[in-house]
Amino acid sequence: MTTVGLLYPGHSAEDDYPRIEMLLDTDIRLPVVHTDIGEDAHRVDALREMGAPERLAAGVEELRLSGAESVVWACTSGSFVRGWDGAHEQIRALALAAGLPASSTSFAFAHAVREVGARRVAVAATYPQDVAEYFSAFLQAAGTEVVAERAEGIVTAAEVGTWGREKVLALARAGDHPDAEAVLLPDTALHTAAYLADLEEALGKPVLTANQVTVWEGLRLAERRGAWGDGLGRLFARPW
Template sequence: MTTIGFVYPDHAAEDDYPLAEKLLGSGVRLPVAHIYGTDLHAIPELLDLGAPHRLAEGARLLAEHRPDAVVWACTSGSFVYGTQGAREQVAGLSEAAGGIPASSTSFAFTNAARAMGLGKVAVAASYPEDVATMFADFLGDAGIEVVAMSNHDIATAAEVGRMTPEAVADLISSQDQPDAEALLIPDTAMRTLALVNTLEDRLGKPVLTANQVTIWEGLRLTGATSTSETVGSLFRIPPAEAKVGGE
């Protein structure tokens, strides 16, 4: 049994994780621990949300599950620190969790993109422009070019979590660009797992969403070989065999 623990901010789309457990089968457990802060999509609040003491609390809550790896399931609360700061954040989470492998959703995006050989992407962000730009910069540091980026200025994660599946699909589909090799949706507050295959069929290209890549990253950290036909083209790549480069 492979157990991957996720530190998840507040409450919004955490039901993507039990859904993934069902889709991936009985060999994978994906427990979620919640930490709490202001869910505002604003830089000072996001820096506070990803602070070391908050992630350490998440690691403590996950300890009872004896995870093989742990992932900070928050994109904006990781990329807002910049690439080096996000590395330090992950190192601190690993230490708090007893030295097990750790990562975050921001690194999950860059690792997933590298595994798929993506060089040019479009981004459909729920965030305000200043926060969305920081995600584009984070991708750029990893050598991934953002050829188009939309920001929807949704103030809080709770508002994103209340979006209907139809609204999510429309938001994502409307942001496709012909020269983008894939479309990225960077918000773990958005329910997307059940929509990925449909969106990929509609757009004819890979779609990488926050909860999807976060779960895949956890599998990669544990050396899992699990694949699935139900969670997008990313999950057709055995995580343990992915070539992701350095973090």
């Protein structure tokens, strides 16, 4: 049994995690603890406050009791808006508070891009333009070239959480670029676990989404490599 603890802000698309747990078809558990979201706004000051150390630390005891072997701050924007160095500081504080290996969805994207062998990516974000630019800058600091960036301008996670398959596919198509070797959908408030196979079929390339890479990152930290599952995209593809 491998248990990855997830700190998730508020309530939007956390039901992606039990779906992923089921599709992995292994002895993996993904307990979710909800953090205080504060103001639901894709605005830089609100996002920085959402990821404040005390908000994250408040959930770690429950995750420890769940038997978590690693912990991931399951939020992209609440990490990358702090910049590369600030995001590292955030995760160091979380690891100290939890006494466990820790990461965030932002770093999960940086690592997963390398895992699928991509160097150039397109970003298809639900965020406002300025927030999407922070994500692109974070990726570039990680050594990934961003060849295209699309920002839908959605202000709240609550609205993003209502999006279904057609809107998610439309976002990915609109954000793709011929030079991109992978397309990234960075919002953990966006339901994507049920659509990963459709996304990759539609675009013909790896698609990395926030809740997908969050789980992969937690398994990597727990040294549980080689987990795979049908329907979870290239990142979790079965070896042949």
